[in-house]
Amino acid sequence: MLTYSMEDRGGLPLYEYLYRRIRADILDGTLAAGERLPSKRSLAEHLNVSVITVEGAYAQLEAEGYLYTLPKRGFFVSRVARLPAGVGAAPPLPPPPEPVHWRLDLKSNRVDTARFPVATWARLTRQVLSEGSGALLSPVPHQGLPALRQAIADDLRDYKGMAVSPEQIVVGAGAEYLYLLLAQLLGQNTVFAVEDPGYPKIRQVYGKCGARCCPVPLDGRGMDPAALRSSGATAAHLSPSHHYPTGLVTPIGRRQELLAWARDTGAVIIEDDYDSEFRFTGRPIPTLQSIDSDGLVIYMNTFSQTISPSMRVGFMVLPPRLLERYRRELDFYACTVPALDQHVLARFLDRGCYEQHLSRMRKEYRLRRDRVLEAFRASPFADRISISEQGAGLHFLLRLDTACPDEGLRRRAREAGVRLSFLSEYAAVPDPAYAHTLVINYAGLEAGQLPEAMDLLAEVFKE
Amino acid sequence: MLTYSMEDRGGLPLYEYLYRRIRADILDGTLAAGERLPSKRSLAEHLNVSVITVEGAYAQLEAEGYLYTLPKRGFFVSRVARLPAGVGAAPPLPPPPEPVHWRLDLKSNRVDTARFPVATWARLTRQVLSEGSGALLSPVPHQGLPALRQAIADDLRDYKGMAVSPEQIVVGAGAEYLYLLLAQLLGQNTVFAVEDPGYPKIRQVYGKCGARCCPVPLDGRGMDPAALRSSGATAAHLSPSHHYPTGLVTPIGRRQELLAWARDTGAVIIEDDYDSEFRFTGRPIPTLQSIDSDGLVIYMNTFSQTISPSMRVGFMVLPPRLLERYRRELDFYACTVPALDQHVLARFLDRGCYEQHLSRMRKEYRLRRDRVLEAFRASPFADRISISEQGAGLHFLLRLDTACPDEGLRRRAREAGVRLSFLSEYAAVPDPAYAHTLVINYAGLEAGQLPEAMDLLAEVFKE
Numbered sequence: 001m002l003t004y005s006m007e008d009r010g011g012l013p014l015y016e017y018l019y020r021r022i023r024a025d026i027l028d029g030t031l032a033a034g035e036r037l038p039s040k041r042s043l044a045e046h047l048n049v050s051v052i053t054v055e056g057a058y059a060q061l062e063a064e065g066y067l068y069t070l071p072k073r074g075f076f077v078s079r080v081a082r083l084p085a086g087v088g089a090a091p092p093l094p095p096p097p098e099p100v101h102w103r104l105d106l107k108s109n110r111v112d113t114a115r116f117p118v119a120t121w122a123r124l125t126r127q128v129l130s131e132g133s134g135a136l137l138s139p140v141p142h143q144g145l146p147a148l149r150q151a152i153a154d155d156l157r158d159y160k161g162m163a164v165s166p167e168q169i170v171v172g173a174g175a176e177y178l179y180l181l182l183a184q185l186l187g188q189n190t191v192f193a194v195e196d197p198g199y200p201k202i203r204q205v206y207g208k209c210g211a212r213c214c215p216v217p218l219d220g221r222g223m224d225p226a227a228l229r230s231s232g233a234t235a236a237h238l239s240p241s242h243h244y245p246t247g248l249v250t251p252i253g254r255r256q257e258l259l260a261w262a263r264d265t266g267a268v269i270i271e272d273d274y275d276s277e278f279r280f281t282g283r284p285i286p287t288l289q290s291i292d293s294d295g296l297v298i299y300m301n302t303f304s305q306t307i308s309p310s311m312r313v314g315f316m317v318l319p320p321r322l323l324e325r326y327r328r329e330l331d332f333y334a335c336t337v338p339a340l341d342q343h344v345l346a347r348f349l350d351r352g353c354y355e356q357h358l359s360r361m362r363k364e365y366r367l368r369r370d371r372v373l374e375a376f377r378a379s380p381f382a383d384r385i386s387i388s389e390q391g392a393g394l395h396f397l398l399r400l401d402t403a404c405p406d407e408g409l410r411r412r413a414r415e416a417g418v419r420l421s422f423l424s425e426y427a428a429v430p431d432p433a434y435a436h437t438l439v440i441n442y443a444g445l446e447a448g449q450l451p452e453a454m455d456l457l458a459e460v461f462k463e
Numbered sequence: 464m465l466t467y468s469m470e471d472r473g474g475l476p477l478y479e480y481l482y483r484r485i486r487a488d489i490l491d492g493t494l495a496a497g498e499r500l501p502s503k504r505s506l507a508e509h510l511n512v513s514v515i516t517v518e519g520a521y522a523q524l525e526a527e528g529y530l531y532t533l534p535k536r537g538f539f540v541s542r543v544a545r546l547p548a549g550v551g552a553a554p555p556l557p558p559p560p561e562p563v564h565w566r567l568d569l570k571s572n573r574v575d576t577a578r579f580p581v582a583t584w585a586r587l588t589r590q591v592l593s594e595g596s597g598a599l600l601s602p603v604p605h606q607g608l609p610a611l612r613q614a615i616a617d618d619l620r621d622y623k624g625m626a627v628s629p630e631q632i633v634v635g636a637g638a639e640y641l642y643l644l645l646a647q648l649l650g651q652n653t654v655f656a657v658e659d660p661g662y663p664k665i666r667q668v669y670g671k672c673g674a675r676c677c678p679v680p681l682d683g684r685g686m687d688p689a690a691l692r693s694s695g696a697t698a699a700h701l702s703p704s705h706h707y708p709t710g711l712v713t714p715i716g717r718r719q720e721l722l723a724w725a726r727d728t729g730a731v732i733i734e735d736d737y738d739s740e741f742r743f744t745g746r747p748i749p750t751l752q753s754i755d756s757d758g759l760v761i762y763m764n765t766f767s768q769t770i771s772p773s774m775r776v777g778f779m780v781l782p783p784r785l786l787e788r789y790r791r792e793l794d795f796y797a798c799t800v801p802a803l804d805q806h807v808l809a810r811f812l813d814r815g816c817y818e819q820h821l822s823r824m825r826k827e828y829r830l831r832r833d834r835v836l837e838a839f840r841a842s843p844f845a846d847r848i849s850i851s852e853q854g855a856g857l858h859f860l861l862r863l864d865t866a867c868p869d870e871g872l873r874r875r876a877r878e879a880g881v882r883l884s885f886l887s888e889y890a891a892v893p894d895p896a897y898a899h900t901l902v903i904n905y906a907g908l909e910a911g912q913l914p915e916a917m918d919l920l921a922e923v924f925k926e
Contacts, residue, residue: 064715079716081723091631091783093786094790097794118595118600125592125803132581136579139772164553167556176796180643188673251529260544285526311803312636312798320554320557330671335775341801
C-alpha cells in the first residue's frame with residue numbers, strides 16, 4: 001500500500017500533497033505502468049485522510065493522464081516516460097546584455113520627456129477611468145477607437161492641411177508594428193525601395209517579413225526617380241518631410257516626380273512622416289499624401305517622437321483601394337493599443353493639449369539647438385567642423401575635418417565614454433562621401449552638460 | 464507685379480496667405496517655370512506689407528521647392544507639375560462594414576468584463592501616475608518592463624509551478640503580435656504544425672508571415688504524434704492545457720510523446736496556454752514547458768481572456784537557445800505595450816489582485832455555466848442535444864441531432880438574429896464527424912437572457 005507521511009506536506013492542501021507524491025512515484029518508476037492503485041476508501045483509511053482527499057488527488061492524476069480507470073476495476077498507472085532529473089530548476093541563461101553607462105550619448109534618439117504635461121495626462125486618465133469601466137474594457141474596433149481616429153483626422157486637417165476620413169486610419173502599437181502590417185498588406189512579392197542612407201529599422205522589419213528591400217540613393221532633393229525606376233521596386237518607403245539622418249526636405253517638384261513614378265508603375269508610396277513636427281521655421285511642409293489624387297500614398301506617423309517612445313501609438317492613413325484590401329485580408333488583427341490609452345490620447349488631442357505641447361517643445365528644442373550649436377562654435381575644434389541641415393528635427397549632421405577613419409573615431413569615443421553615431425552607419429551601400437560625418441542627436445542634451453560634452457569631444461577629435 | 468488683395472485672407476497670418484496665393488499661382492500655371500519673382504522689397508511696397516512678411520512667404524516657398532534662388536539675382540519659379548483639380552477633398556471610401564446587432568451571440572468569445580475590479584485598476588493607475596513621469600515616459604527595455612516580467616515569473620511559479628527567469632520573458636501587445644514575432648524568430652522556412660480543428664487566427668497570422676502551416680488532426684488525446692512525424696513540420700503550435708474549440712486536455716503521456724518528437728527532430732513546440740485559467744475542477748494542468756528539460760518549448764499566454772480583450776498584453780517564455788537568437792536577431796523591436804500599462808499590470812499581479820480576480824471569475828463562470836447547462840437541459844430540444852467538454856474554458860460543444868446541414872442551420876439562425884459557431888468552421892480539412900456540432904461561447908450569457916435564448920434556439924433547431 002502507498003505510504004506517505006502526510007505531516008511533511010508543508011503548506012500544501014492534503015489532496016495536492018497526495019497528488020504530488022503519487023505523481024512523483026509514477027515519474028520515477030516506483031509505480032509501474034499498468035499497476036493498480038488501492039481503492040479510494042482503503043487508501044484513505046491507510047493514510048488517515050478523508051475519501052474526498054484521495055478522490056481529489058486521483059481525479060487530478062486522471063485528468064492529467066497519470067492514471068486511467070477501468071469500469072468497476074479502479075485506477076491504474078498510465079504508461080508515462082520517466083522525467084529526467086533537474087526538472088523544475090530555471091534553465092541556465094545567456095548573460096543579459098550589459099547596460100552601458102555613457103558619459104555622453106549623441107546616438108540615442110532621446111526625446112526630452114521631462115517637459116511632457118504628465119499632470120494633464122494623469123488628469124485625463126483619471127477622468128476617463130471615472131466614467132466607468134467602458135473605456136478600459138469595451139472592445140475596440142480593429143482599426144482603432146473611433147474617437148481617436150476622429151481626433152487624428154482633425155489634427156491632420158488643422159495642422160497639416162490633409163483631408164482624411166477617420167475610416168481610412170489604422171491605429172497600431174508604434175511604427176514598427178505598422179511596418180509589419182504594411183509588409184503583409186502589400187504582400188510577399190513587394191520590392192521596397194528604401195532611402196540610402198536611411199533609418200535601418202525600416203530595412204530590418206521589411207527584411208524580417210520576407211520582403212526584398214532595394215536601397216535607392218538620395219541626391220540633394222530626395223530619392224532619385226531615375227534610380228527608383230531602374231530598381232524594379234513596387235513600393236517606396238520615403239520620408240520627404242524630413243529625412244533621417246540627412247535632414248533633407250524633398251521639394252515639391254521632386255514630390256510630383258515621385259508620385260508620377262508611382263502612377264506610371266502602379267507602385268505604392270509609404271510616406272513616413274516621422275520627426276516632421278519639430279520644424280523650426282515656417283509652417284510644416286505639405287505632405288505627399290495631400291497632393292496625391294490617385295490614392296497612391298500611405299501616410300504614417302507616430303506619437304513616439306512627440307510624446308514619448310514608451311507611449312506606443314502610431315497610425316497610418318490608407319488610400320481607398322488599400323483600405324478595401326486591408327479590410328478584406330487583415331481585419332482579423334485586433335487593435336494592438338490598449339483601449340484606455342486610446343481614450344486618453346483622443347482627449348489629449350481634442351482638448352488641444354497635444355498641439356500646445358508640440359509648440360512648447362518646438363521652442364524648447366530650438367533653444368536647445370541654438371545652445372548646442374553655440375557650444376560647438378565656441379569649441380576648440382570649431383575650425384575643423386561644418387554643420388548642416390539644422391532647420392528641423394532633433395539632430396543635425398556634423399562633418400569633421402580629420403584623417404582618422406570613422407571606426408577609429410568610434411573606438412576612441414567609446415574609450416572616453418562617448419557614444420557617437422556616424423552617417424556611414426545608415427548607408428546600405430557604402431560611400432566614401434559619408435565618411436567623417438556625425439549624426440548629432442541633441443534632444444537629450446541639457447545646457448548644464450555642454451561644457452563637459454565639448455571637453456569630451458575635444459579629446460575624441462584630437463588629431 | 465503680383466497683386467493680391469491682402470484683406471481677403473480671413474484668419475490667416477499675412478505671410479501664410481501670401482505663401483498660399485503664390486503657391487496657387489504656381490500650381491495653376493499663372494506663374495510659369497523660370498519666371499523671376501519681384502524682389503522682396505518691391506513686392507512688400509506693392510502689397511503694402513512688411514518685408515518680413517514677403518521674406519516669410521518666399522522662404523517657405525523655397526523650402527518646399529516652389530521657388531529657387533540664384534545668387535544676387537533673386538527668386539525664380541521652379542518647374543512644378545500642375546495639380547489636378549479636386550485635391551483637398553477626402554477620397555470616396557468603400558462603405559464601412561455594417562455593424563450587426565444580434566439578438567443572441569454564441570460565437571463571440573465575449574469575456575464578462577463587468578466584474579473586473581475597475582476601481583482597483585484605476586487606483587493603481589493613479590498611484591503609478593502620482594509617483595512622477597517615470598512610469599509614463601521612461602524608456603522600456605525591448606523585452607518589457609523588468610517589474611512586469613518579474614511579476615509574471617512569480618505568478619507562473621506560484622500558480623503553474625513553472626521555473627522561469629524574468630530574463631526569458633518577452634512582453635508584447637497581445638497573442639497575435641507574439642505570433643508575428645515567433646514567425647520571424649523561427650524563420651521563413653519553418654513549417655508550422657497547427658491543430659486541426661483549431662483557432663483559425665493562428666493559421667492566418669503564420670500564413671500572412673509567409674510560413675507554411677500544415678494542419679495535423681487531433682485524436683482523443685491531442686495532436687497525433689504519428690501524423691506530426693509524417694507532416695515534416697519543424698514547429699508545432701499546441702494548446703495542450705485546453706484546446707479550442709474541442710476543450711481537449713492532452714494527458715501527460717501524450718505530452719511526453721510530443722516532447723520526444725521535438726527532441727528527435729530538432730523541432731520547437733509553441734505551447735499556447737490561452738484559456739487555461741478558467742478550469743473549474745482541480746488545479747491547473749502542469750504545462751509542457753515545466754516538464755521540458757531540453758529547451759524545446761516556447762510558452763505563451765495573454766491577459767486578454769482573463770482581464771479584457773481591449774487590454775492588449777501577452778507574453779512568451781523563450782528557452783535559452785531561442786532567447787539568444789531573439790536577442791541577436793529581433794532585439795531591434797521596441798516593446799509594443801505602453802509603459803504605464805505595464806507598470807499598472809505589474810502591481811495588479813504583485814498585490815494579488817489578478818489571482819483574486821481569476822478566482823472570483825472562476826466561481827462566476829462556473830455558476831454561469833451551470834445555469835446555461837440547466838437551461839439547455841430544460842429546453843424543448845433537450846432530448847436532441849449532447850454536451851461535452853464543459854470542465855474548463857468559457858465554451859462547450861453541443862452536438863445536435865438533426866438532418867439539417869450546418870449551412871442551413873446557420874442561415875436559419877441568422878434570420879432569427881442568432882449568431883452560431885460550428886465546430887466545422889475550425890477545421891482546415893473538412894470532416895463529416897464535425898457536423899451538427901455547435902461551439903457555445905457562454906461567457907457573455909447573463910441569467911436574464913436565458914429564457915429568450917432558449918426560445919430563439921428552439922426556433923432555429925426546429926426540424
